[in-house]
Amino acid sequence: MPGKDSKEGKNKNQILADLAMADARRMIQAWTPPVWDEGRRPRISLLRAKKAVPSADGTDLVDWSREERNLGWDMYDKNFFADVVDIEGHHYEVFKFEFIEDISNKMKKALDDLEWVALDG
Numbered sequence: 503m504p505g506k507d508s509k510e511g512k513n514k515n516q517i518l519a520d521l522a523m524a525d526a527r528r529m530i531q532a533w534t535p536p537v538w539d540e541g542r543r544p545r546i547s548l549l550r551a552k553k554a555v556p557s558a559d560g561t562d563l564v565d566w567s568r569e570e571r572n573l574g575w576d577m578y579d580k581n582f583f584a585d586v587v588d589i590e591g592h593h594y595e596v597f598k599f600e601f602i603e604d605i606s607n608k609m610k611k612a613l614d615d616l617e618w619v620a621l622d623g
Contacts, residue, residue, distance in 0.1 A: 511558075516594075519594060523563050523564070527563075535578045535579065545584040545616050545619055545620070546582060546583050546584060547583060547584055547585045547586070547587060547612040547613075547615070547616060548572065548573070548575070548583045548585070548586045548587065549587050549589050549596070549605070549608065549609065549612070550571075550573060550586055550587065550588050550589065551588075551589055551590075551591055551592050551593045551596055552588050552589065552590055552591065552592075553590075553591060553592040554568055554592060555592045555593055555594060556592070562593070564593040564594075565592075565593070571586055572586060584615075584616065584619070585612060585615065587608050587611075587612050589601070589604060589605050589608055590604045590605070
């Protein structure tokens with residue numbers, strides 16, 4: 503099939519993404535979340551893809567905690583995110599041209615909200 507580079511039918515970008523995810527998994531296993539003094543933790547917004555990644559062989563790694571609103575981050579801190587913003591597409595396509603307006607508007611609003619709190623607080 504044209505554009506396919508492996509026996510699994512993945513293209514070059516999918517293979518590179520898999521390698522990057524393997525590196526990320528390795529790094530996160532040794533990661534210890536920072537601990538902030540009360541009221542000093544920076545505010546964080548999570549941009550959450552609305553769709554799951556299509557996968558012929560089960561659930562893609564980035565979707566393992568998809569059923570959880572905070573995508574599994576609650577195991578570190580139940581109040582980790584100031585806001586969770588749903589964006590169009592799945593994890594690997596949120597920056598596709600057809601979704602640029604959506605993600606741009608939502609990122610701007612999330613950043614404006616974070617800045618407003620920082621300036622107000």
